[in-house]
Amino acid sequence: MALLIQNGEIVTDAGRQVADVHCEDEQITRIGRDLAVPPGTTVIDATGKYVFPGFVDPHVHVYLPFAGTQTRDTYETASRAALLGGTTCFIDFVNPERDQEPLECLETWNARSRGKSACDFTYHMTVSRFDAGIESQLREVVARGITSFKIYLAYKGIVGLENSELEPVLRLARELGVIVPTHCENAEMIDQRQRELIAEGKTGPEWHYWSRPPVVEADGVRRLMMCAERTGAHVYVVHTTCREALAEAEAGRQRGVDVHVETCIQHLLLDKSYAERPGFEGAKYVMSPPLRDKADQDALWAGLREGRVNTVATDHAPTNFEGQKSMGKGDFTKIPGGVPGIEHRVPLLFSRGVGQNRLSLEQFVRIASTEPARLFGLYPRKGTIAIGSDADLVVFDPDRETTLSAKTHAMNVDYNAYEGWTVKGWPKTVTVRGQLAVHDGEFVGEMGRGEFIAREPICV
Ligand SMILES: [Zn+2]
Numbered sequence: 001m002a003l004l005i006q007n008g009e010i011v012t013d014a015g016r017q018v019a020d021v022h023c024e025d026e027q028i029t030r031i032g033r034d035l036a037v038p039p040g041t042t043v044i045d046a047t048g049k050y051v052f053p054g055f056v057d058p059h060v061h062v063y064l065p066f067a068g069t070q071t072r073d074t075y076e077t078a079s080r081a082a083l084l085g086g087t088t089c090f091i092d093f094v095n096p097e098r099d100q101e102p103l104e105c106l107e108t109w110n111a112r113s114r115g116k117s118a119c120d121f122t123y124h125m126t127v128s129r130f131d132a133g134i135e136s137q138l139r140e141v142v143a144r145g146i147t148s149f150k151i152y153l154a155y156k157g158i159v160g161l162e163n164s165e166l167e168p169v170l171r172l173a174r175e176l177g178v179i180v181p182t183h184c185e186n187a188e189m190i191d192q193r194q195r196e197l198i199a200e201g202k203t204g205p206e207w208h209y210w211s212r213p214p215v216v217e218a219d220g221v222r223r224l225m226m227c228a229e230r231t232g233a234h235v236y237v238v239h240t241t242c243r244e245a246l247a248e249a250e251a252g253r254q255r256g257v258d259v260h261v262e263t264c265i266q267h268l269l270l271d272k273s274y275a276e277r278p279g280f281e282g283a284k285y286v287m288s289p290p291l292r293d294k295a296d297q298d299a300l301w302a303g304l305r306e307g308r309v310n311t312v313a314t315d316h317a318p319t320n321f322e323g324q325k326s327m328g329k330g331d332f333t334k335i336p337g338g339v340p341g342i343e344h345r346v347p348l349l350f351s352r353g354v355g356q357n358r359l360s361l362e363q364f365v366r367i368a369s370t371e372p373a374r375l376f377g378l379y380p381r382k383g384t385i386a387i388g389s390d391a392d393l394v395v396f397d398p399d400r401e402t403t404l405s406a407k408t409h410a411m412n413v414d415y416n417a418y419e420g421w422t423v424k425g426w427p428k429t430v431t432v433r434g435q436l437a438v439h440d441g442e443f444v445g446e447m448g449r450g451e452f453i454a455r456e457p458i459c460v
Contacts, residue, residue: 001025003434004037008046008395012053012384013366021051023391026433031387042436044429046395052365053385054088054392054430055346058372059181059238059262059313062092062121063112066336067327072318073342075116076447077412081343082119083437083445084410086427088392089120089373089382089453090316090342093150097158098128102137106144110452117450118443119432120392122378124181126150128158130165135172145454147178147377150238153220154185154288166223170233177457179375180228181236181262184220184245185212185289194333205282208332209272209290217289218244225252225259234258234459236375239315241267241289242296246303253308258459260310260375263300265345266417268312269352271297274417283325284415286335287315301358310371312349314341318413339417343409346394347402351423377455391434400426400441410443 003023010017010031022030022041037043062078064071073081082090092113096105102125109123125141127134127149138149151169152160161169173180193211197203202210221237225248228235237249240263252259266287271294274285285291303309317338319325328335349368353359359367373383381390401424406416430438437445 001434002038002041003044003391003431004035004041005044005046005051005393005395008049008051010051010385011361011365013362013370016361021385021393023431023434026391028385028387028389028391031385044395049428050361050396050398051385052086052394052396053369053383053389054394055086055369056372056378056382057082057087057090057314057316057342057345058311058376059264060090060092060316060342061338063109064093064095064317069324072320072412074412075113076118077410078316078342079118079121079450080443080445081410083430083432084427084443085343086346086394086396086430087119087342088394088430088432089122089378091376092121092123093126094123094146095126095159096128102134102141106141114452115448118437118445118447119450120453121450122146122376122453122455124148124150126152126159127169128152128161130161130169138172139176142176142178142457147455147457148181149173149178150181150183152183153223154183154187154190156187160187166227167231170227170231174231174233177459179234179236179459181238182224183239184224184237185216186219186223189216189219198331198333203331205280205286205328205332205335206276208286208335209275211333212288212290214242214244214292217242218248221245221248225249225255225257228252228257228259229255236260236262238262239264239267239289239313240300240309242292243299246299246308250308261303261308262311262313263304263309264313264315265341265348266291266339268297268300269348270417280326280329283328283335284321284417285339286325286328286332287337287339304367305359305363310367310375312345312367313372314345316340316342318411320414322414340411340413341417343411344404344418344423347423347426348418350396350425355424377458378453391431393431394427395429396425397428398425400424400428402426
């Protein structure tokens with residue numbers, strides 16, 4: 001099966017050119033002007049359109065059990081939504097709680113994902129406890145191609161590591177050559193603030209922010225930097241939201257820590273006033289760390305331009321407003337955190353980033369595709385347009401205007417954090433390893449075609 005994408009402007013993190021892309025047997029086989037069209041080739045005219053490498057979302061929760069319920073998506077609904085928005089590969093988290101076993105959990109996730117996704121995917125493995133038994137399981141996890149360990153400094157007793165376990169986990173990660181995505185917040189500071197606020201009767205969603213102000217996040221990043229410095233581990237700060245946290249990561253980097261920084265699309269575009277909306281509406285915007293200020297957004301955009309912030313993810317966590325977010329009525333500490341975003345990260349980043357002159361086209365590709373692929377061992381199979389790379393491609397119409405709404409989105413969740421926003425620029429055609437998954441903006445993909453991608457350690 002051959003596919004030819006003709007006459008589009010091909011954009012990678014390194015530059016652009018108008019050319020054709022020829023794909024065969026799931027891979028890109030030729031790039032050049034006026035390529036021949038062998039009989040039986042499917043031809044897509046990309047004149048006046050961009051051709052981007054498939055986008056990679058490095059931080060997604062498709063299946064996540066919590067507090068007796070779970071996130072709403074399945075691999076079918078999440079992969080369909082991802083593809084409609086131009087994301088052709090995502091990284092979910094296998095998330096064992098402290099009393100659960102990593103390998104058992106991996107089987108649970110496999111039962112939900114294998115044979116059910118329309119796009120490729122892989123996992124991070126959460127490490128929520130550390131002892132000899134866990135260590136041997138983690139070695140097996142890496143042998144099975146999961147080469148990143150997620151750790152939480154918050155949520156102690158559930159998924160968070162104890163302080164005494166941090167360095168042993170980082171040392172093992174260093175030895176195995178795996179990178180460590182880390183949720184950086186000081187658990188004890190959060191506990192104390194939550195207790196005080198609730199005792200004062202400050203129970204609405206607008207108080208969530210005040211239980212986790214910037215100092216709580218910055219303190220977590222500082223601790224991670226110290227542990228990474230002592231162990232030599234390669235670390236990745238997930239969902240960075242504020243200037244204080246960014247400054248701590250940069251201080252670590254200047255001391256030689258191998259640290260990479262992620263932010264999420266919501267932290268670039270939404271500020272804390274959303275979580276202050278009346279009538280419990282703010283609960284839609286409760287996440288941890290919380291939405292911050294406009295000045296923080298400016299700092300994150302500047303960091304992206306200057307390469308100090310490496311990636312833009314979503315932390316996609318779809319929980320319904322009715323029935324799930326509502327569990328926290330009368331007590332903000334019981335509101336499930338997170339926003340849905342997997343479908344609209346790419347159009348939002350293009351529209352508000354490239355479209356508003358905050359990012360160049362090459363920077364946009366780098367932070368939403370190439371860097372996530374590179375940092376997590378998917379590159380050059382994913383994250384670029386090159387001969388031999390997977391033919392995961394996005395033909396993107398820079399002029400199409402679309403209004404985002406829960407009424408029309410594909411994500412299996414009852415609200416959209418960007419309800420009523422209009423974006424300019426939208427994926428027209430999306431391919432997964434050479435096969436059409438979206439055509440003229442409609443999903444035409446195949447459930448079960450998406451594969452688990454086993455990864456090699458890269459930090460050796
Ligand atoms: Zn997350």
